[in-house]
Amino acid sequence: MKFGVFSMNSDEGLDPLELARETEGLGIESIFVQDHSHVPVTRRVPFGAGNEKTANIAERKDLSAGFEEAGGDMPRDFYRNREQFVTLAGMAAVTSTLRIGTGICLVVQRDPIWLAKQIATLDQLSRGRLLFGVGVGSPWNREEISNHSTDYRTRMTLMAERMAAMQQIWANEKAEYHGKFVEFDPIYSWPKPLQSPRPPVLVGGDGPTVLDRVLAFGDGWMPGHHDDMGFFQARISELQERAAAAGRGRMEVTVFLGRLDRLDDYQAAGVDRVVIMLPTGDERKFLKDIAEAMYRF
Numbered sequence: 286m287k288f289g290v291f292s293m294n295s296d297e298g299l300d301p302l303e304l305a306r307e308t309e310g311l312g313i314e315s316i317f318v319q320d321h322s323h324v325p326v327t328r329r330v331p332f333g334a335g336n337e338k339t340a341n342i343a344e345r346k347d348l349s350a351g352f353e354e355a356g357g358d359m360p361r362d363f364y365r366n367r368e369q370f371v372t373l374a375g376m377a378a379v380t381s382t383l384r385i386g387t388g389i390c391l392v393v394q395r396d397p398i399w400l401a402k403q404i405a406t407l408d409q410l411s412r413g414r415l416l417f418g419v420g421v422g423s424p425w426n427r428e429e430i431s432n433h434s435t436d437y438r439t440r441m442t443l444m445a446e447r448m449a450a451m452q453q454i455w456a457n458e459k460a461e462y463h464g465k466f467v468e469f470d471p472i473y474s475w476p477k478p479l480q481s482p483r484p485p486v487l488v489g490g491d492g493p494t495v496l497d498r499v500l501a502f503g504d505g506w507m508p509g510h511h512d513d514m515g516f517f518q519a520r521i522s523e524l525q526e527r528a529a530a531a532g533r534g535r536m537e538v539t540v541f542l543g544r545l546d547r548l549d550d551y552q553a554a555g556v557d558r559v560v561i562m563l564p565t566g567d568e569r570k571f572l573k574d575i576a577e578a579m580y581r582f
């Protein structure tokens with residue numbers, strides 16, 4: 286089982302380049318950083334609502350300090366973060382084996398032609414170390430999504446079209462795509478990703494239709510922690526059975542924001558990678574805890 290870490294990438298935390306060096310030095314496989322362009326001051330839906338992963342974050346004492354104006358419930362790390370791709374490029378430049386990941390990239394907030402170029406460039410510059418975690422956004426950040434001129438109600442279809450369009454750009458000398466929300470005639474776009482046919486796409490989410498998205502445009506599933514391991518293992522089995530029936534082969538499973546006290550359960554369930562969160566301001570201590578735990582696996 287592989288181990289990764291997740292940083293909120295706050296400007297109040299450890300310098301990300303230093304964090305990347307220390308993570309690689311401890312033998313940890315990967316590092317992921319978050320993607321929020323901004324956080325609206327007022328929101329209709331409380332933080333964590335409808336999303337088990339973010340609800341778990343909200344309950345952590347190490348992040349509960351600093352809830353401010355965003356509905357009175359938003360950890361400040363969510364709006365003090367650095368830009369995702371710039372940070373990952375810097376991390377790649379100061380390391381040589383550490384895999385860098387988007388945790389997650391909010392594809393519904395990004396232009397697909399630009400995003401395809403950014404991902405391909407980052408994969409090239411990192412020498413093929415990019416893990417492309419993707420997602421559609423949670424109910425509590427619908428205002429953030431709307432500020433990017435995206436309709437929250439149609440975000441699933443938009444996500445699927447943007448992922449398909451990027452695949453066309455990465456795979457073809459002359460790429461075109463014609464959908465409901467994404468539309469362009471043949472274009473040239475370079476570079477192409479170093480990894481073939483693309484960096485591994487890890488589809489985030491835990492909803493009832495997430496496995497459909499994994500099979501449609503993903504190479505693996507990146508759910509959050511599940512207390513009910515029986516249910517979780519059944520979903521993993523369903524994913525692998527459906528992938529085999531579709532001729533896809535085995536799909537990688539990454540538990541995002543996993544727990545160190547459930548590592549045996551993850552391994553028994555068939556998990557390939559566990560990503561542990563690093564609390565802002567306490568990154569070094571948690572890095573050491575993770576390094577100690579991973580040598581048992």
